Amino acid sequence: xxxxxxxxxxxxxxxxxxxxxxxxxxxxxxxxxxxxxxxxxxxxxxxxxxxxxxxxxxxxxxxxxxxxxxxxxxxxxxxxxxxxxxxxxxxxxxxxxxxxxxxxxxxxxxxxxxx
Amino acid sequence: xxxxxxxxxxxxxxxxxxxxxxxxxxxxxxxxxxxxxxxxxxxxxxxxxxxxxxxxxxxxxxxxxxxxxxxxxxxxxxxxxxxxxxxxxxxxxxxxxxxxxxxxxxxxxxxxxxx
Amino acid sequence: xxxxxxxxxxxxxxxxxxxxxxxxxxxxxxxxxxxxxxxxxxxxxxxxxxxxxxxxxxxxxxxxxxxxxxxxxxxxxxxxxxxxxxxxxxxxxxxxxxxxxxxxxxxxxxxxxxx
Amino acid sequence: xxxxxxxxxxxxxxxxxxxxxxxxxxxxxxxxxxxxxxxxxxxxxxxxxxxxxxxxxxxxxxxxxxxxxxxxxxxxxxxxxxxxxxxxxxxxxxxxxxxxxxxxxxxxxxxxxxx
Amino acid sequence: xxxxxxxxxxxxxxxxxxxxxxxxxxxxxxxxxxxxxxxxxxxxxxxxxxxxxxxxxxxxxxxxxxxxxxxxxxxxxxxxxxxxxxxxxxxxxxxxxxxxxxxxxxxxxxxxxxx
Amino acid sequence: xxxxxxxxxxxxxxxxxxxxxxxxxxxxxxxxxxxxxxxxxxxxxxxxxxxxxxxxxxxxxxxxxxxxxxxxxxxxxxxxxxxxxxxxxxxxxxxxxxxxxxxxxxxxxxxxxxx
Numbered sequence: 001x002x003x004x005x006x007x008x009x010x011x012x013x014x015x016x017x018x019x020x021x022x023x024x025x026x027x028x029x030x031x032x033x034x035x036x037x038x039x040x041x042x043x044x045x046x047x048x049x050x051x052x053x054x055x056x057x058x059x060x061x062x063x064x065x066x067x068x069x070x071x072x073x074x075x076x077x078x079x080x081x082x083x084x085x086x087x088x089x090x091x092x093x094x095x096x097x098x099x100x101x102x103x104x105x106x107x108x109x110x111x112x113x114x115x
Numbered sequence: 116x117x118x119x120x121x122x123x124x125x126x127x128x129x130x131x132x133x134x135x136x137x138x139x140x141x142x143x144x145x146x147x148x149x150x151x152x153x154x155x156x157x158x159x160x161x162x163x164x165x166x167x168x169x170x171x172x173x174x175x176x177x178x179x180x181x182x183x184x185x186x187x188x189x190x191x192x193x194x195x196x197x198x199x200x201x202x203x204x205x206x207x208x209x210x211x212x213x214x215x216x217x218x219x220x221x222x223x224x225x226x227x228x229x230x
Numbered sequence: 231x232x233x234x235x236x237x238x239x240x241x242x243x244x245x246x247x248x249x250x251x252x253x254x255x256x257x258x259x260x261x262x263x264x265x266x267x268x269x270x271x272x273x274x275x276x277x278x279x280x281x282x283x284x285x286x287x288x289x290x291x292x293x294x295x296x297x298x299x300x301x302x303x304x305x306x307x308x309x310x311x312x313x314x315x316x317x318x319x320x321x322x323x324x325x326x327x328x329x330x331x332x333x334x335x336x337x338x339x340x341x342x343x344x345x
Numbered sequence: 346x347x348x349x350x351x352x353x354x355x356x357x358x359x360x361x362x363x364x365x366x367x368x369x370x371x372x373x374x375x376x377x378x379x380x381x382x383x384x385x386x387x388x389x390x391x392x393x394x395x396x397x398x399x400x401x402x403x404x405x406x407x408x409x410x411x412x413x414x415x416x417x418x419x420x421x422x423x424x425x426x427x428x429x430x431x432x433x434x435x436x437x438x439x440x441x442x443x444x445x446x447x448x449x450x451x452x453x454x455x456x457x458x459x460x
Numbered sequence: 461x462x463x464x465x466x467x468x469x470x471x472x473x474x475x476x477x478x479x480x481x482x483x484x485x486x487x488x489x490x491x492x493x494x495x496x497x498x499x500x501x502x503x504x505x506x507x508x509x510x511x512x513x514x515x516x517x518x519x520x521x522x523x524x525x526x527x528x529x530x531x532x533x534x535x536x537x538x539x540x541x542x543x544x545x546x547x548x549x550x551x552x553x554x555x556x557x558x559x560x561x562x563x564x565x566x567x568x569x570x571x572x573x574x575x
Numbered sequence: 576x577x578x579x580x581x582x583x584x585x586x587x588x589x590x591x592x593x594x595x596x597x598x599x600x601x602x603x604x605x606x607x608x609x610x611x612x613x614x615x616x617x618x619x620x621x622x623x624x625x626x627x628x629x630x631x632x633x634x635x636x637x638x639x640x641x642x643x644x645x646x647x648x649x650x651x652x653x654x655x656x657x658x659x660x661x662x663x664x665x666x667x668x669x670x671x672x673x674x675x676x677x678x679x680x681x682x683x684x685x686x687x688x689x690x
Contacts, residue, residue, distance in 0.1 A: 206554060208553075210552050210554075211518075211553065
């Protein structure tokens with residue numbers, strides 16, 4: 001990985017603040033709405049984060065994958081649950097997902113504090 | 116919708132048989148693997164179908180959306196769960212998902228026997 | 231085209247109402263935000279609709295292309311402006327855009343009342 | 346299929362003419378360039394059409410799939426070659442390709458004159 | 461950002477020259493056609509660059525986003541116009557666009573000479 | 576390039592081992608199936624690798640492009656064949672492919688031991 005989770009988080013926070021300060025109303029509303037969509041409802045927060053993860057895998061967005069892995073782990077997702085989510089992303093999205101899966105696995109290990 | 120669920124199922128079954136009979140080994144193995152990926156494990160079958168649904172929405176595949184709606188309903192997904200899955204697909208995938216959401220909503224109503 | 235513009239509009243309106251009535255808050259907020267994003271600001275409404283059109287072309291969404299063509303024409307976009315927008319969509323998105331361009335051209339002619 | 350190969354060809358020819366007559370220079374140059382790219386060179390015409398087919402499958406464009414199947418068959422591609430091309434499209438692009446594979450198989454049968 | 465705008469420009473120029481020297485005719489014609497598509501016509505150059513920008517955002521190509529930001533700024537696009545273009549890219553393309561928006565905002569600041 | 580071919584290969588091998596050791600059955604089966612799909616059949620190994628390359632270009636996956644370039648060169652693909660494959664990827668996928676083409680050309684030169 002070019003960036004550690006801490007570096008990734010720092011850039012994310014800095015630029016979110018920068019974008020918010022720019023004051024475009026639809027963009028700022030979109031950011032708030034994005035957060036609300038993952039709040040617990042009929043489906044729990046962990047399930048919603050795993051859904052965000054599978055969507056990020058098939059759309060092949062490493063930053064989004066990192067984000068949803070970290071959130072899913074905060075909501076106590078196990079390695080088995082993460083791997084089954086990876087499997088669905090892989091079968092739906094195809095071998096083009098594999099490079100993202102390698103980086104996702106590394107992120108899980110980093111977040112768990114495994115070398 | 117151009118096809119009812121019954122017509123959709125009939126074409127799907129007919130062409131799956133036709134492809135299987137063609138005898139290409141990697142294709143046939145892929146089809147089997149596809150089925151295995153959604154079997155219950157650390158995550159339940161309903162959750163996995165809803166994950167397949169969100170992946171199908173962001174990749175904007177109406178046939179795949181129809182398939183996972185039908186499977187999720189068989190596994191007793193409620194309307195609220197389906198709608199929250201739609202919401203994640205919409206926020207992740209953007210307004211480009213909306214036309215697929217319209218058809219997805221119509222499929223849910225058709226599958227529930229609502230006019 | 232399988233649907234005329236009138237049929238397309240009728241299905242769109244019916245299902246938008248159906249989705250709104252389902253009462254999922256993030257989905258309903260997204261729909262409102264979608265409308266606000268195209269309101270006049272530093273860029274005019276016509277320019278914003280043509281931008282929505284080019285995004286729809288490269289993402290290859292026929293329904294979205296139809297929608298933005300109709301809106302752009304309401305905001306007095308000329309054929310030349312529409313064609314230059316098509317050209318950008320084609321060069322950015324590649325030959326995979328061509329089938330959508332054929333249907334887009336047909337929609338323009340239909341909206342202009344040309345046979 | 347909603348359209349037979351003959352109907353598909355007729356719409357394609359009609360709208361290509363319509364777009365050409367509209368006189369946008371970059372679009373018309375793109376269409377010519379598109380044709381030149383598949384001419385024989387270090388790689389033969391059949392191989393190039395099969396490459397166009399695999400690209401069309403992973404990008405999930407039914408019209409493009411139909412076009413390259415018809416061209417590949419004109420260049421004497423066998424069923425085995427078409428199926429191996431399908432297999433690569435499926436493994437690279439994932440299960441999201443499957444609905445397009447069903448329609449592709451039907452197109453091959455239609456083009457071969459098999460019921 | 462891993463690369464400054466200057467480093468990005470240098471790699472771009474070097475590899476464009478390398479590709480041109482390789483002498484593949486369709487590739488070289490495509491590069492020329494790409495430039496012609498953004499020339500002023502019924503739509504002005506600034507509008508066309510902003511259209512290229514919105515297409516690049518929804519297709520999530522950081523290099524293309526950087527290119528069109530730089531060109532739009534050369535054609536005197538304001539921050540407000542860039543932000544409204546970002547907003548359309550975000551609403552059409554969804555939250556998956558957000559990481560690209562962070563890098564795009566940083567590029568705008570870098571191009572404007574803001575720390 | 577941020578990574579040399581050797582560094583790229585080392586990360587790829589390490590993470591493939593890590594994923595395999597995690598023991599998710601569908602993922603491990605997918606990896607094996609991926610390899611089988613490119614074995615010689617009615618189409619030769621070189622042709623199949625070039626097909627994997629064109630699919631990777633239009634889906635814009637640099638890692639996949641690197642992989643298939645290296646495999647195609649092992650199967651004795653010439654520069655002309657690689658360039659004609661690039662041309663098809665470019666015309667099908669559009670200008671959005673260009674940044675990937677620059678990195679692909681650099682990879683070919685690196686693999687050939689040129690500058």
